Amino acid sequence: MKPLLIRGGRVVDPESGLDAPRDVLLRDGKIAAIENPGQIKAPGAEVFNAKGLVVATGLIDIHVHLREPGQGYKETIASGTAAAAAGGFTTVCAMPNTIPVNDTPEITRWMQTSERGASIRVFPIAAATRGSMGEILTEYSALKEAGAVAVTDDGRPILGDAIMLEALRAAAQQGLPVIQHAEDTRLTGGCSMNAGALAFRLGLRGMPVEAESGLVERDISLLRKVKNGHLHVAHLSTAKALDAVRDARRQGLHVTCEVTPHHFALTEERIGRYDTDAKMNPPLRGESDRAAMIEGLLDGTVDAIATDHAPHAAHEKEQEFDRAPNGITGLETALGLSLQVLHVRYKMPMAKVLALLSSRPARALGLTGRGSLAPGSPADVLVFDPREKWAFRAADSRSKSKNTPFDGWEMQGRVRLTVSEGRTVFRRD
Amino acid sequence: MALTRATVRKTPQEISTPSFFQQPIHPGSAITAGDFSVAEVKRILESADALEKENPFRRGDRLAKRRVALLFYESSTRTRTSFELAAKALGADTTLVSSLSSSIEKGESLKDTGITLQALGAECIILRSPYSGAPYLLAQATGLPVLNAGDGMAEHPSQALLDLRTILQFLGIRSSTVGAKTLNGVTVTICGDILHSRVARSNALLLPKLGAKVILCGPPELLPESAAAMGPGILVSRDFDAALGQSKIVMMLRIQAERLAGLQLDLDEYRSRYQASADRIAQHAPRALLMHPGPIIRGMEITAEVADGPQSAIAQQVHNGVAIRMALLVRALAGVKKGGRR
Numbered sequence: 001m002k003p004l005l006i007r008g009g010r011v012v013d014p015e016s017g018l019d020a021p022r023d024v025l026l027r028d029g030k031i032a033a034i035e036n037p038g039q040i041k042a043p044g045a046e047v048f049n050a051k052g053l054v055v056a057t058g059l060i061d062i063h064v065h066l067r068e069p070g071q072g073y074k075e076t077i078a079s080g081t082a083a084a085a086a087g088g089f090t091t092v093c094a095m096p097n098t099i100p101v102n103d104t105p106e107i108t109r110w111m112q113t114s115e116r117g118a119s120i121r122v123f124p125i126a127a128a129t130r131g132s133m134g135e136i137l138t139e140y141s142a143l144k145e146a147g148a149v150a151v152t153d154d155g156r157p158i159l160g161d162a163i164m165l166e167a168l169r170a171a172a173q174q175g176l177p178v179i180q181h182a183e184d185t186r187l188t189g190g191c192s193m194n195a196g197a198l199a200f201r202l203g204l205r206g207m208p209v210e211a212e213s214g215l216v217e218r219d220i221s222l223l224r225k226v227k228n229g230h231l232h233v234a235h236l237s238t239a240k241a242l243d244a245v246r247d248a249r250r251q252g253l254h255v256t257c258e259v260t261p262h263h264f265a266l267t268e269e270r271i272g273r274y275d276t277d278a279k280m281n282p283p284l285r286g287e288s289d290r291a292a293m294i295e296g297l298l299d300g301t302v303d304a305i306a307t308d309h310a311p312h313a314a315h316e317k318e319q320e321f322d323r324a325p326n327g328i329t330g331l332e333t334a335l336g337l338s339l340q341v342l343h344v345r346y347k348m349p350m351a352k353v354l355a356l357l358s359s360r361p362a363r364a365l366g367l368t369g370r371g372s373l374a375p376g377s378p379a380d381v382l383v384f385d386p387r388e389k390w391a392f393r394a395a396d397s398r399s400k401s402k403n404t405p406f407d408g409w410e411m412q413g414r415v416r417l418t419v420s421e422g423r424t425v426f427r428r429d
Numbered sequence: 430m431a432l433t434r435a436t437v438r439k440t441p442q443e444i445s446t447p448s449f450f451q452q453p454i455h456p457g458s459a460i461t462a463g464d465f466s467v468a469e470v471k472r473i474l475e476s477a478d479a480l481e482k483e484n485p486f487r488r489g490d491r492l493a494k495r496r497v498a499l500l501f502y503e504s505s506t507r508t509r510t511s512f513e514l515a516a517k518a519l520g521a522d523t524t525l526v527s528s529l530s531s532s533i534e535k536g537e538s539l540k541d542t543g544i545t546l547q548a549l550g551a552e553c554i555i556l557r558s559p560y561s562g563a564p565y566l567l568a569q570a571t572g573l574p575v576l577n578a579g580d581g582m583a584e585h586p587s588q589a590l591l592d593l594r595t596i597l598q599f600l601g602i603r604s605s606t607v608g609a610k611t612l613n614g615v616t617v618t619i620c621g622d623i624l625h626s627r628v629a630r631s632n633a634l635l636l637p638k639l640g641a642k643v644i645l646c647g648p649p650e651l652l653p654e655s656a657a658a659m660g661p662g663i664l665v666s667r668d669f670d671a672a673l674g675q676s677k678i679v680m681m682l683r684i685q686a687e688r689l690a691g692l693q694l695d696l697d698e699y700r701s702r703y704q705a706s707a708d709r710i711a712q713h714a715p716r717a718l719l720m721h722p723g724p725i726i727r728g729m730e731i732t733a734e735v736a737d738g739p740q741s742a743i744a745q746q747v748h749n750g751v752a753i754r755m756a757l758l759v760r761a762l763a764g765v766k767k768g769g770r771r
């Protein structure tokens with residue numbers, strides 16, 4: 001592999017606080033050097049001219065559904081990571097609600113073998129309980145040994161108090177976070193959207209915000225009993241749950257959380273005429289909850305932007321609202337939406353936006369060495385044009401599935417180059 | 430403020446391939462009462478009057494040999510029969526597809542069922558579905574006019590129109606005079622299982638357009654406070670007697686046991702507070718019109734005495750269904766060439 005010299009770009013690295021014109025040399029799959037423009041001499045290196053572009057560490061998505069094993073018609077590890085590369089990601093963490101559920105070291109290893117054709121780094125997240133049935137813990141030490149970076153039963157909650165406490169304890173011993181899909185399913189049976197006036201008018205059953213916040217509050221109270229426990233709240237969507245996280249953190253508890261682009265960019269109004277591309281779990285909420293997500297991102301309570309990329313086939317989504325599966329794709333729209341909403345509209349500094357999409361999620365899940373441009377780190381690099389406005393088209397997506405509510409939406413900032421561990425995995429000239 | 434759709438210029442190809450849920454709805458469709466303008470309501474009412482009076486032989490030419498499919502995923506007596514009689518009175522050929530006697534049982538999707546009916550020559554589909562919003566899906570999949578005969582808990586617009594016709598007849602108001610102030614000063618109480626009622630939603634969206642005040646009445650389990658935010662002119666009340674005292678029109682609804690989803694209700698308590706009994710009506714609303722979309726559960730939300738009494742409009746409502754549905758079918762199919770999109 002030839003060395004790659006990325007020349008003349010604005011290098012933004014939140015980890016070191018760098019935001020200045022620099023040249024970046026990638027060699028042998030590592031960041032080899034970062035120097036003032038014109039300082040690096042690398043004869044024989046391929047040169048990428050990044051004039052007018054931002055050079056940053058590759059993005060990290062700690063919440064994706066790659067559907068393999070078992071549902072290759074929705075997505076494969078190859079197609080999902082290709083979409084991720086196009087979206088500027090160099091690392092994704094794959095949720096275990098596959099078929100079968102990833103609750104063994106064998107499946108965890110299988111997902112990471114080269115036969116899967118991943119274009120970027122995939123870190124599996126293993127099931128917290130066998131079959132994600134919420135009854136018996138999986139083997140956390142063996143799963144960690146096989147490469148799992150966290151445990152979760154995502155898609156469903158770890159509901160029982162006793163089993164959740166056990167999970168937090170066992171995970172703490174291994175230094176793993178427990179990721180909770182915070183939904184008290186005793187309150188959400190038959191529900192397909194957010195509770196409230198709109199749900200009433202549409203004649204759909206609504207999930208109350210308390211179904212999320214109640215479980216987050218319960219988990220925080222369990223975490224108090226666990227030494228060195230780490231709770232990570234997946235796809236947080238309500239002001240009430242965010243407040244609970246904020247309070248817990250003030251009290252010194254190790255609680256982290258992520259928010260999806262759709263929960264800070266959209267409200268339940270996007271459902272319109274029962275559009276199932278606006279159906280996901282947790283559901284799109286009202287404006288006050290959306291505004292609270294923005295606030296949490298701005299004030300630092302939120303640790304990560306994560307997509308919850310959840311591909312589904314057209315025939316599954318083109319159904320009655322109550323019957324359609326939950327979830328939307330998100331890997332190719334995360335950067336454009338984050339810049340559009342957070343940077344342009346809410347004036348969040350570029351470095352902070354990029355931190356929420358790379359270094360902070362890496363830290364939240366303990367992905368050591370990822371999310372930084374420090375020399376010696378894996379050569380995970382993203383180059384994008386921060387000024388380009390473009391319309392995202394679902395039909396052009398590299399994902400196998402096109403279930404997005406953002407078809408035709410304006411995005412700010414466009415990916416030009418994605419390098420994963422030294423390999424160019426996406427390039428738009 | 431949430432993000433809005435991009436203003437980025439689109440290529441012609443983008444414009445010609447909107448995603449499935451952005452497909453246009455045929456303008457002859459009747460899916461939600463919320464979409465009707467006052468002028469449209471007036472036209473439908475006038476058309477219903479004219480069609481009802483028309484010579485049956487001339488009327489039978491209006492949609493002669495046009496193909497109308499009735500697609501019913503839920504049981505129905507009144508709505509199905511009255512749509513069918515309406516279509517036949519206009520000369521249309523009808524076919525009934527119901528979930529228990531079709532490929533729906535084998536797992537065929539609504540989209541594919543719609544495309545199949547269209548391929549068989551259906552020019553308009555009348556749909557009843559247990560799923561809220563299903564008529565939009567069918568309209569988007571086929572491009573045909575879709576008449577909503579009840580979707581889940583969401584809407585039943587033809588019922589709201591026939592209820593309106595019944596109300597206007599009772600008040601002695603002619604269709605030709607209908608406007609945005611026609612029902613000013615008229616209070617309509619809708620009482621019972623509002624949460625699960627598509628009839629309540631369609632009436633609450635339709636009647637205030639003509640100036641009526643709608644009081645929704647029932648216990649919190651069956652009527653959340655958020656119901657009042659559905660549209661203008663809607664109030665929520667727990668006091669049936671007080672609501673009756675203000676109302677010229679009273680609509681009773683049955684408790685939809687099939688949609689209760691585990692909800693526990695004290696039925697004795699319910700009857701004592703919300704039943705339309707002879708005593709209660711005599712005391713609080715002796716001159717009001719008593720309506721019920723059916724099916725009625727005698728002895729539960731309404732006593733037999735009241736249902737069969739002089740204030741009851743139940744039979745008149747059913748009767749009005751045929752005229753309203755004739756008007757909706759003519760609206761859907763007249764002026765539209767055979768075929769449609771696809």
